[in-house]
Amino acid sequence: MIKCENLTKKFDETLAVDRLTLDIAEGEVFGFLGPNGAGKTTTVRMLTSLIGPTAGEATVMGYKIGQDDQEIRRNVGILTETPGLYDRLSAWRNLTIYAKLYEVEQVAAQVEKYLKMLGLWARRHDAAGTFSKGMRQKLAIARTLLHEPKIIFLDEPTAGLDPEAAKLVRDFIAELKGEGRTIFICTHNLDEADRLCDRVAVFKTRLRVVNTPKALRKQLYGRQVVFHLAEAAEPFGAIAATFPFLKRTQTVENKLVLAMDEPERHNPEIIRHLVQSGANIQFVGELRHSLEDVYLQLVKDES
């Protein structure tokens, strides 16, 4: 659905996006992660035919950017970084304007559908300027969907929202995913990316890595099991180290952390051995790394 090859954007002196190559499948939810100034918004603007690339090329739904721009604009939805609503106009009017600009056939019906879906129907006659930040964001999301785009670009959809509003927006995105749309999300919220996205890219001017959140975690840390003991773990570390399948052994106070590929197979044996050696095991669990750890590691490594 979205393919780019060596997509590059330079602003005078600054290189904002450097030779980005991506291939995003239909129905995929793709997370685009990167620190401030990474070039996320610039990438989205290029892929939605708002600005032209300096070099490289991209196709969106088979349409080439810089060539079939009107077709691209007709077929994608974009939630811009700032909602950019007309504050003096009502929610209903805001959406109606966009429905017409997007050449929607059933203007009133579509406007009603999305106002209702996002819980804004009751406030449809109120000026957008009177809405809370969360409601404004929802109105902007409704605006993105009026023409039923197959591809949706969301530039930081939950930035600046309180946890409850953010969850509402997130749930809504999950719902859109269920409808088989292709969704490209720029975000700083790694937890969100972890939960919503099929694949994530870590990006900072250049593409650092692309993979599923799970694979990324594994790629970086392997799998780790933590054993909580009633006593200091130190002596047991040496005992455990004799197992050939262990990749790493680490002890912190009364915690023993072992890295291995198949904990399901090896854990029973390790536990038996530790107990025989006199360890009092209180808890055993898999150590889960958040995507945040992965992200911070990647962004740090390369800078």
Place this chain on the structure above:
Amino acid sequence: MEKVKTIVLKEWAEVFKNRMVLFTVAFLPLLFTAMPLITLVATANLEGDISGVDSPPDEFFGDLCIELSEFDCTQVYLLNIYTLMFMMLPVIIPASIASYSIVGEKTARSLEPILATPITVLELVTAKAIAAIIPAIVVTWIAFGAYVIGAWFMVTETIFGYLVAPMWLIAVFIVGPLLALMAVSAAIMISSRVSDPRVAEQLSAIVVLPLLMLIIGQSVGFILIDRRVIVLMGVVVAVLDAGLLYLSVRVFQRETILTRWK
């Protein structure tokens, strides 16, 4: 065309909720209509003793009103200045509407989502221009109509003839819209550079300067406005329009708006 209409209606719904714009659109024309009428009422009482006052030398009027009495000629002369001032309306009103509309969109950051839709920039800039020019022209014509009707009751038929002379009709119905177009193009270019609508409004209203010079020139007797001057003015404004319009369409490109506008 449907999209242009959508944007024009949106502009009106938005911009006329702005008090500054409403003031310009409603109050200025009232002022410009009332002033000449009040002057007419005031000077009407002078008629008796005009011969007593120091009347301006005949050379001052040139061939403005060869067959008129001294008093009538003074009235025609005053009305000419006021009608010339009327021509400021089609400059100030569109400059105000366009400045508030464009700078307003800039500060609300509403241009990016608009530009993401399949509207062409030409449609967008046309809609902005229409939204600013139509109210200006309608208001100018209504105000001019009121002024002419008011004057009908207060001046002699001969003087009235001067007021609706072809040169003023050309001025109001042809040069006026051309001036409005010039003000809008100027407002678009200036609005792309500044972030305060009032500054944009004032800077684009600089377009009235040549007009003011004409007014002052006429008042001090430096030039005499006649049909030639008005037609010349129309031609000059039309040429400037073409140039300014070209420049403003050039700053009104998606990429430029999103990456270069401050």
